[in-house]
Amino acid sequence: MRNRLKVLRAEYNFTQADLAKKLDVSRQTVHAIESGKYDPSLPLAFKIARLFEQPIEEIFDDRVNDQR
């Protein structure tokens, strides 16, 4: 699943470690989501959406699966 997490993180000037702390996950998990290797659960996706104040579908796009 494609996502705009890396772009949003850059816009908010967060490092991966900052974002990991805010989401209460490991930095490796943030990296795996950004690189499309791991798709977050619905609760984590909502947490990300709330943090960046955007709807989930603005951040995650399940229509393209050729990112991996």
Next chain:
Amino acid sequence: MEYTNMNTTVKKSVVKLAMWTGAWLLATALAAFGPKFIWDGNTLISAIFIGLNLLVGVGMIFANIHHITSLDEMMQKIQLEAMGITLGITLITGISYSLLDTANVIAQDAEISFLIIVMGLSYMTAAAIGYRKYK
């Protein structure tokens, strides 16, 4: 908004798990070698230390559950996959190994220690592959 530091929680659970594992190893060593080297085969003392070993083992299981639940969802997934692979490999190799013994294909008796080594190695390998997969 207040954020909890997951890394601190994980570090604490790792320390707790390491302590319980160490205690279990010590209790196992005492229960295994005590009858021969310390209390000269006294059945009552052996039974007490085997019971202690069992209780510490239960504590170690709870420490492990606490550790797994302190991990985030991706890390839990990696651990769960590693555990599933380990269970499968141990079951298959354990039964084959036991059959080799009962059919007298191998000269020596099947030992549980071999199975524990297989478990340890397959868990470590599967976890390492899992971490690499999401790296």
